[in-house]
Amino acid sequence: MPLFCKQCNSRRLPEHHEAEKQTMWLCKKCENFVDMEDTIIREQTDEERQEVKRKLKEFEKTINFQDEKMIRRKGVN
Numbered sequence: 859m860p861l862f863c864k865q866c867n868s869r870r871l872p873e874h875h876e877a878e879k880q881t882m883w884l885c886k887k888c889e890n891f892v893d894m895e896d897t898i899i900r901e902q903t904d905e906e907r908q909e910v911k912r913k914l915k916e917f918e919k920t921i922n923f924q925d926e927k928m929i930r931r932k933g934v935n
């Protein structure tokens with residue numbers, strides 16, 4: 859498995875992609891994907907970069923406002 863990037867030796871992260879119907883390994887530094895054979899499939903698109911940022915923001919929000927969220931949920935009903 860391509861756990862490390864050949865270009866920069868950073869850790870690659872596996873991501874399943876529906877479009878490609880396979881797991882691709884992302885290097886966050888080089889911003890490209892390789893397949894299981896460590897062959898470069900393509901670069902990470904701007905859209906995907908934005909998506910990663912968005913998810914990270916949401917994740918941070920979840921951590922920071924977990925207590926607040928629980929209070930809000932109680933208030934819904």
Ligand SMILES: [Zn+2]
Pocket residue numbers: 863864865866867868885886887888889
């Ligand atoms: Zn890399």
